[in-house]
Amino acid sequence: MKRRNSLLMALLLTASMVFTACGSAEGASAGTSSDSTAAAATSESSEASTEAGGKADLVWWGWTPGSPLNEQYIAEFNKSFPDTKITWKQTTVDDYDAAIKPALANGEGVDIFEVSAGSANGGVGIFGGQAINMEEALKNYLGDDYRDKLNEASLNSMTVNGELKALGVGTVYAGNLWINQDLFDKYNVKVPTNFEEWKAACDTFKANGIIGFVQGAGQGAFNMDTYHAICDNIEPGLFTKATRGEAEWTDPVFVQALDLWKKLFDEGIMQDGALGIQQYPEANNMFLSGQAAMVMMGSWYTMNCLPDTMRANMEAASSTDEPFAMVPINFPDIAGTGNTGYVFCDIDYATAVSVNASDVQAATDFALWLGASEEGQQMIADSLNLVPVLKSVSPNWDNVVLTNPEKQNKPVQEYLTNAMANPDNPRFGGISADLNQAMMDVLAGVASGTLSSEDGAARLAAVE
Amino acid sequence: MKKKLSIRNNGMIWILPAFLFLIIMIYYSIFFTFNLSTMDWDGLSPTMERVGFANYTKMFKDMVFWKAIKNTIVYFAITFVVQNFLGFVFAAILHSDVKLPTVHKCLIFIPTILAPATMAPVFRLMFSPQGMLQKFFDFVHIPITVDWLSKPQTALYVLMAIVVWEFTGMSFILYYAAMSQIDKEMLEAAQIDGAGNIRTLWTMVFPGCKGTTVSLAMLGVIGALKTFDIPYLITTGGPDHATEFLGTYIYRQGIRQSHLGYAAALSVMLLVMAVVGAFLTNKANKGD
Numbered sequence: 001m002k003r004r005n006s007l008l009m010a011l012l013l014t015a016s017m018v019f020t021a022c023g024s025a026e027g028a029s030a031g032t033s034s035d036s037t038a039a040a041a042t043s044e045s046s047e048a049s050t051e052a053g054g055k056a057d058l059v060w061w062g063w064t065p066g067s068p069l070n071e072q073y074i075a076e077f078n079k080s081f082p083d084t085k086i087t088w089k090q091t092t093v094d095d096y097d098a099a100i101k102p103a104l105a106n107g108e109g110v111d112i113f114e115v116s117a118g119s120a121n122g123g124v125g126i127f128g129g130q131a132i133n134m135e136e137a138l139k140n141y142l143g144d145d146y147r148d149k150l151n152e153a154s155l156n157s158m159t160v161n162g163e164l165k166a167l168g169v170g171t172v173y174a175g176n177l178w179i180n181q182d183l184f185d186k187y188n189v190k191v192p193t194n195f196e197e198w199k200a201a202c203d204t205f206k207a208n209g210i211i212g213f214v215q216g217a218g219q220g221a222f223n224m225d226t227y228h229a230i231c232d233n234i235e236p237g238l239f240t241k242a243t244r245g246e247a248e249w250t251d252p253v254f255v256q257a258l259d260l261w262k263k264l265f266d267e268g269i270m271q272d273g274a275l276g277i278q279q280y281p282e283a284n285n286m287f288l289s290g291q292a293a294m295v296m297m298g299s300w301y302t303m304n305c306l307p308d309t310m311r312a313n314m315e316a317a318s319s320t321d322e323p324f325a326m327v328p329i330n331f332p333d334i335a336g337t338g339n340t341g342y343v344f345c346d347i348d349y350a351t352a353v354s355v356n357a358s359d360v361q362a363a364t365d366f367a368l369w370l371g372a373s374e375e376g377q378q379m380i381a382d383s384l385n386l387v388p389v390l391k392s393v394s395p396n397w398d399n400v401v402l403t404n405p406e407k408q409n410k411p412v413q414e415y416l417t418n419a420m421a422n423p424d425n426p427r428f429g430g431i432s433a434d435l436n437q438a439m440m441d442v443l444a445g446v447a448s449g450t451l452s453s454e455d456g457a458a459r460l461a462a463v464e
Numbered sequence: 465m466k467k468k469l470s471i472r473n474n475g476m477i478w479i480l481p482a483f484l485f486l487i488i489m490i491y492y493s494i495f496f497t498f499n500l501s502t503m504d505w506d507g508l509s510p511t512m513e514r515v516g517f518a519n520y521t522k523m524f525k526d527m528v529f530w531k532a533i534k535n536t537i538v539y540f541a542i543t544f545v546v547q548n549f550l551g552f553v554f555a556a557i558l559h560s561d562v563k564l565p566t567v568h569k570c571l572i573f574i575p576t577i578l579a580p581a582t583m584a585p586v587f588r589l590m591f592s593p594q595g596m597l598q599k600f601f602d603f604v605h606i607p608i609t610v611d612w613l614s615k616p617q618t619a620l621y622v623l624m625a626i627v628v629w630e631f632t633g634m635s636f637i638l639y640y641a642a643m644s645q646i647d648k649e650m651l652e653a654a655q656i657d658g659a660g661n662i663r664t665l666w667t668m669v670f671p672g673c674k675g676t677t678v679s680l681a682m683l684g685v686i687g688a689l690k691t692f693d694i695p696y697l698i699t700t701g702g703p704d705h706a707t708e709f710l711g712t713y714i715y716r717q718g719i720r721q722s723h724l725g726y727a728a729a730l731s732v733m734l735l736v737m738a739v740v741g742a743f744l745t746n747k748a749n750k751g752d
Contacts, residue, residue: 098719101507126722129509211594218614218702273593275703276614281585282592291594433721445704448616 056084056362061103062114063096063121064349065385076379077369084362086112093280096121104130104354111357112366114349115166117157117429118436124158124350128165131352132360134367135164141368150372151347154389157429158350166350167371170386173419174298174427175229175343177332181325181407183210183293192294195263195334202269205293211271214292216279217447220440225344225427226264226296227443229331230257232342232425240344242460243430249460258446258453260334265447275447281317287326289319298427299419300348302328302384305402305412309384325404328415343419346427348386387420438463494735500728507724519729529730532708539624539709540688547628548680551635552673556665558636559643569640576633584697587626588613616706619699623707626694631687635680642676643669678749685741689734710734 062070070088078084091099096114103110104127115124115131124131138146147155154168184191184201187208192198202212217223231239234253241247242254264270271292277283279296287295288304295301304310310323330340351367353360369376377390382400395416402408428436442459445451451459501519505512523529554572558565589595591613598610612618646669654664670677692711695701701708701716710730718727 097722098715101719105508126506126508218700220702271593272609273611273614276611276619276699277588277592278700282588286594437716437721441704444702448614448703450616450704 056359058084058086058111058357058359058363058366059089059109060086060112060114060351060366061089061091061100061110062349063091063093064114065383066090069383069385073370073376073379076375077366080369080375081362081365084359084366086366093121097126100127104356107356110354111359111363113352113354115158115352116349117153117346117426118431122349123433124160124165124352128158128160128163128352130355131165132355132357132364133163133165134167134353134364137364137368138164138167138372141372146372149391151389151391152424153345153426153429154347154350154371157347157426166352167367168347168350168389169371170348170377170380170388171345172298172300172348172386172427173343173345173422174225174296175232175331176298176328176415177213177294177330178287178297178301178326178328180287180290180293181327181404183290183324189293191329192332193330193340194332194336195267198269198332198334199267201293206268210290211286211292213269213294213296214271214283214286215274215296216277216283217270217274217444218277219279220436220443221428222279222283222296223261223443223447224431224436224439225298227257227261227439228344228427229296229342230260230334232344233331233333233339234260234335234337236339236342237425240425240430243426243435249463250457254457254460255453256335258442258456261443262446262449262453263334270447275444285317285319288314288317290321290324298343299345299387299416300385301326302412302416305408306384306400307403310403323403325407327408327411329411341418342425343422344425344427345387345419345422346429347389387416432463435460435463497728497731497735500725501732503725503728505724506722507718508722512725515725519726522726523729523733528705528708528713529710531705532710532713535620535707536688536691536709538620539627539691540684542621543624543627543631543688544681544684546624547632547684548635548639548677550628550632551637551680552639552670554632554636555639555643556669558640569637572636573633575630576637578630580630580693581697583626583630584694587622587698591622613699614703616704619703619706623695623698626698630694638676638680639673642673646672675749678745681748682742682745685745686738689738689741710737 060070060074067088067090070090074086074088077086100110100113100122104113113122113127113131115122115127117124142149151168151171153171155164158164158166158168179191183189183205187204187210189201189204190197192201198213205212215222215226228239231253234257238247238251238253242249242251265274283292283295284297286292287297288310304313304323304326307323310326314321314323331342333340351370353363353367357363370380371377372390374390374393377388377393378396380386381388381393381395384395384400388394397409397413402412431439438460442451442456446453446456502514502516503512504515504518554568558568562568590597591610592598593609593611595610601608601610612622651664651668654668659667688709690711691709692715695707695709696712696715699707701712710733714727714730714734717723717730
């Protein structure tokens with residue numbers, strides 16, 4: 001009898017473990033089986049929950065801009081929506097895809113999540129399948145002319161298979177350099193506008209123990225920015241055409257651009273060992289701590305023009321110095337074509353509502369507030385972290401005080417105005433994950449001398 | 465009846481739930497991974513496309529895959545030899561009359577317990593041209609530029625040096641324990657017969673530690689095959705895949721590029737290589 005009981009206990013225990021595992025697996029797979037079914041189901045449940053208590057408890061996943069800004073957005077949102085509690089869950093930019101993928105597949109614990117355009121981390125093409133279509137909600141919020149009110153890229157780049165999967169929060173522009181104007185003034189260095197001046201500036205700084213231009217070329221995304229800028233310098237728009245299949249990667253322009261890219265390393269514009277360091281944290285830290293005078297960063301770097309933000313970021317870079325005047329400049333005309341001032345943009349991040357959100361309505365309210373309301377967008381604009389997607393909103397320059405208004409106000413305002421006026425020129429939005437990887441490989445290979453420019457261009461063309 | 469009682473008496477019945485659970489989980493995971501390796505799937509979409517062995521065909525034509533295999537072999541061969549040579553020498557030295565032996569043991573073993581994630585930023589700084597090593601060379605006026613991590617020709621060797629630094633303590637501690645088991649009288653007899661220290665070490669002590677060497681080889685093979693943290697955190701597999709390993713490549717394909725099917729095919733290959741490696745080292749141990 002005892003033996004039979006023991007056997008029974010063992011079998012029951014085994015069966016319960018197996019069935020528990022199977023049960024959760026079924027639940028997870030149901031969540032991904034059909035977007036529309038899941039959306040409908042969660043919509044019903046959210047209505048029920050809202051009707052039941054009117055309180056919502058949401059989790060917002062993302063990688064940017066990071067604490068404490070996200071908590072500040074939530075606090076501001078709660079002034080209008082006090083019954084919605086939102087918890088910000090942050091991962092690093094590199095870990096985001098690995099973390100969010102199983103979380104979304106599991107179907108629980110993710111109500112709102114950040115996505116980005118194209119092949120960047122959190123790509124909407126991959127994760128959009130887990131998000132509801134927000135077009136109707138946006139139309140109800142902004143009216144039938146909502147397309148006229150928002151940045152075109154915020155809608156186009158977030159549309160997957162005809163459905164608007166996320167609401168853009170702000171755009172980022174890249175293709176320019178940032179310089180430490182105080183260092184340029186101190187050493188009486190001319191701001192570079194072409195290859196020779198750029199090299200001369202780097203040589204002068206090097207002679208004074210300062211790195212002229214710093215790039216973390218071990219982090220491929222920023223290499224792509226530099227390469228894109230070189231391509232636009234040679235023939236504006238051709239890079240974007242190639243990403244859309246309207247031009248060949250074997251075009252001589254791309255080979256010439258790879259040659260110029262290599263020349264940056266060979267002629268000492270790129271600092272020694274550039275391929276061995278990352279843009280974040282190393283290159284960023286070198287620039288913010290005054291060890292380097294120039295860096296390839298985009299509009300997200302504008303926030304460092306605010307003294308408090310810069311001081312905090314300088315402290316993170318182990319610098320206790322006072323904030324300095326950094327200003328944006330055009331990418332130098334290294335091809336000698338006269339084509340300068342081109343930048344490229346993407347939605348930095350957009351807010352998606354999970355099909356499995358515990359309260360879809362409350363989550364949608366937040367996404368709309370952040371991406372389409374005047375107050376939410378004004379907050380984004382004034383942080384100078386992103387350029388708002390709502391066209392009617394721009395930074396309130398009466399409230400925004402830069403570190404050195406005399407040196408910074410004019411170039412920063414001109415930079416943002418010029419950036420917003422640039423034509424359709426996506427940053428990563430048109431680049432597939434495979435092309436992204438191939439381009440990073442090619443740029444590293446050409447820079448290190450293991451690949452010729454011609455072979456590099458051929459490798460880009462070979463990407464399916 | 466006797467047989468049934470013996471099953472119960474030897475405690476098999478009590479480990480049955482955990483045993484079955486473990487078997488189901490491991491074999492299910494292997495089967496799932498193999499099944500996934502015949503699919504084209506991004507990890508989230510509700511549909512998976514069956515592609516047969518296309519992922520395997522792609523793998524054998526993939527230059528990066530072969531580069532990862534080559535890196536793994538070079539990495540294993542060099543780190544295994546250097547790490548175990550140093551571990552063996554340190555163990556032999558500490559079996560002689562050395563002052564403050566405990567301090568030395570701690571110093572040798574401490575790197576083993578430091579997490580690679582915490583050490584990676586230190587090494588990135590140390591081996592950058594603006595780092596501590598460069599400053600040292602500048603200070604002593606040695607004209608060397610420390611840009612080794614940025615060059616495909618040297619980056620792998622820097623990683624191997626870091627791994628040797630980190631895991632020599634493990635080899636040392638195992639050799640130290642193995643040497644404690646060797647009969648001292650036998651060593652004394654050898655020395656009376658005229659064998660010097662080096663010869664005694666090579667002909668008496670080293671063969672006496674063969675089991676440890678084989679165990680370390682097996683751990684080394686498996687460790688090399690699943691290498692991920694150090695290359696990922698220090699070089700992210702670059703420059704130009706010069707420090708790519710199967711682990712980093714599986715992560716790159718599965719997570720970064722959302723080719724879950726291809727990543728699964730690479731994982732199956734990794735499993736096959738780990739089993740073959742373990743089998744060969746085990747066979748070498750029994751062959752004696």
